Amino acid sequence: MEKQRMPEAGPLRRVVIVGGGTAGWMTAAPLAQLLGGRDHAACCEIVLVESPEIGTVGVGEATLPTIRYYNNSLQLDHAEFIRETQASFKLGIEFKDWGHLGNRFFHGFGEFGPAIQNRSSIMHWLRLHGLGGMASHEQWSTATVMAMRNRFVPPEGGEVASAANAYAYAFHFDAGLYAAYLRNYAVARGVQREEGTIVDVSVRPGDGFVTAVTLADGRRIEGDLFIDCSGFRGLLIEGVCQAGYHDWTHWLPCDSAQAVPCARVEPLTPYTTSTARSAGWQWRIPLQHRTGNGHVYCSGYISDDQAGRVLMHSLDGAPQGEPRQLRFKTGMRKKIWDRNVVAIGLASGFLEPLESTSIQLIMDGVGRLIELWPDRRCDTHLADEYNRRMAQQYASIRDFIVLHYKLTRRDDSEFWRYCRDMPIPDTLAHQIELFRRSGRVAILDPDSFAEPSWMSLFLGLGLWPERLDPLLAQIDEQALRQHFERLRQAISQTVDAMPDHGAFIHHHVRAQPVKAAA
Template identity: 45%
Template sequence: MNSIKKIVILGGGVSGWIAASMLAAQVRRDLCEIELIESEDIGSVGVGESTIPPVVRLITSLGIDEEDFIRETQACYKLGIKFVDWRSKNQSYFHPYGALGQRIGTQDFYQCWLKATMAGGDYPLQDFSPCSVMAAQGRFFLPAQAMNTPIGGAGYAIHLDAKLVAAYLRRYAEARGVVRSEGNYVAVERRDNGFISALVLADGRKIEGDFFVDCSGFRALLIDGAMAAGFEDWAQYLPCDRAIVVKTGAAGSRMPYTTATARKAGWSWRIPLRNATGHGYVYSSRFCSDTEAKSTLLGNLDAPRINDPRLISFKAGRRLEFWKNNCLALGLAGGFVEPLESTAIHLIARGMDYFLRFFPDLECEPSLRREYNRRMAADYQEVRDFIVLHYCTSERSDSDFWRWCQTMPLPDSLRERIELFKGHGIVREERDELFRSASWQSVFEGMGIRPAKYSPRVDNIELAQINENLKLARSAILNMVKTLPTHDDYLAGRFGVPVVDQ
């Protein structure tokens, strides 16, 4: 077999070192070398400081001790995202991770809840999510330490400092044989078939390889600059194209969730870290100047800033081919969807996971590439549609941006999901999708979209039985959550993290 003997990764940061770590964990070093090229002269975007539950699974899949990772990267826990002012001003809702209710008999929880609610029952949907209830009280406990309890179905992710994560994974990868080389890329050399044979660096060195992974960020030096893989622009669905980011000192209690607040021309995030708080304003330059955006961001900080605001320009969309010839694009080089649902790091890991499933030989057969590209395109499309859902269902009309959202074009794939849900509350779930029914149900409910009917099958259960089950389930979650430590106290007890002064 014509096996790949060397893989070269261009770019470090979180994407590069995730790629290196996953390869090092799965590929024998005596069979395939892995070399990563990065330059200290080039900074990282570093906006992906909020994650989703699959990132925790990535850590454990690498054989990394979760407690050590959280300690060394100064991470905090995350139970979901609080959305403020999205449906309308002065309204908020929570997108929780993990379970949202339990089946009643053989019937789906959401359909039972829908029947009870339509009959006049007062049962806020978020009361049946352990994560929502914990988040509302600022409490946290690891679900694995509370199995077979009312909070056992909770999920969680982490808030992290991207630079510390990159440094941690670098140590992990280098300990497993990955070679890091300092250098600035300037060009590629090619074989007769168009495949890359080597990267040429500014000092004249040539880094030869059999396969190349582009982790060069928005510059996309290989997949775009060398391979011209094409780009599908999603500006018609996601008009935000700028972000201003800044950090402040820690302020108040570290709440176990990200806050996403709708603004005049986009939205802002607040991410509590161990010793700081990350802030950013994602906005559309069609509806807001950079000066106005900076003023909005700085005017809503709740603590003194510890660095200067930084402007990032981006284009929403994805590569037409994530894998072309012997070049694979990961992270920002492959595509970008604004971080409203914290999916950036997941998509990096997903891309490398698919690559390892379809690991090629030197030929990089077109059938493998097509299947890889199909799957990645589907993943990006799913994330895009879920993000667009937050905008297109808003009732706000207080600015040009939000008025545009009310009549915005919708992808056919999202339009079909919305129509299906509005009918009987059915969520279309494709195999291996990231966002499951509970996520779609939470956002639909938060944005005021409720089905016209419940499933007729639910009439197999008497309304009185459903009401009794809902009351018991709600009380069980609430009573247990009251006994849990606050997020700050949990961090202090497990990691010795000092509580932030109020």
């Protein structure tokens, strides 16, 4: 019997990225920075293959504050990036009608004040709230107060904690323009862009490693490591590796979306808006040149025509085209790294964009790949560790999103009654019950949402703890109230001195006008 040939040891000689778009070029850019500019003998080529036949839904993308670390790691010019992508600033997400009709709350970026005796400030606020006479916890979130007053300026004076730096921010930008911006960055650093449609994939007998992809015009592109950024199709990770898929639609039943941009309206708000509808929810993402809108819904409870009408009738600006339809299945691949194929972006899984986590998962997927960078053998233990960490993050984000639906008190539609009554993952059930019984928040994944985010959701959706940490009572009540009042006044005065969000953009990072989307 012929002995199976093992892959050669040694560094990767060529990495092939299958698919462009946001995921492909966000993968290519840091790899180009890491691997480019070396002498020819040691160089690892990076080739990206994208098809002109596959478009994107570029109607605006919302992000989390960590996008700034990604941009900084590439040494991007901050102002140039904002102008080139028509970006605006994001301080958090405003939620409307989620807990019940008429409900409104804000998930802001940042803490609710400094910790007090090793307990978070919001824990002490819960104690005072229980005793009576306290304003909403949102008054102690600088980001939330800024958002509600439509103010923005970057944090200042980070050496000493103050109301002027107790917040974080992210961006809204045009995802298509961002991909193009990163494409220019990557190509300038040596990434080879090949345009064409893949019609065949070659695998090595015995171990099933992918060895090459063949394009429609006959070109054959060989590689040692293949990164699948082909979107929902999962051309390599599913089409070749058959990695399998964890279907989470029983917890997250929305399976469809329609998206359309509309004309920009004033004021230019520094936050995303998520409005619950009868069978899903609607997003609003303000950019410099337009506003991105979309309706995420469950097709089992509303027809596509009805969903389209809900979307179009609730736009606050003139529509720029007709809605574009998307279908999806919420979940993740059972293996995101399989053999010498790593899936990034939608090819690895999909969680609806309720908390703007799509780009976060791309960033972390690329970052972990670099951290666990393989040689040509693509050791299975590296893949196992990568899959473990990605699965942990996916599950944590999944639970955070499920929380939005599960804690609803809405009973005005069959969809919301299903969400209210559905079984949930054991991990989320533990987190809910821990908070309900003790006011404490369990963080099961340090790379996912932190305590302030969970607190914003718990309290915003109307979940209040039955008991609190008994050590909170050690601090004198009146002294604590005075502390909180001083902090609230400092935040209010600091925010009042800030410029309007639109005015800040106009004076510092205004982009050039562009034509409406095709």
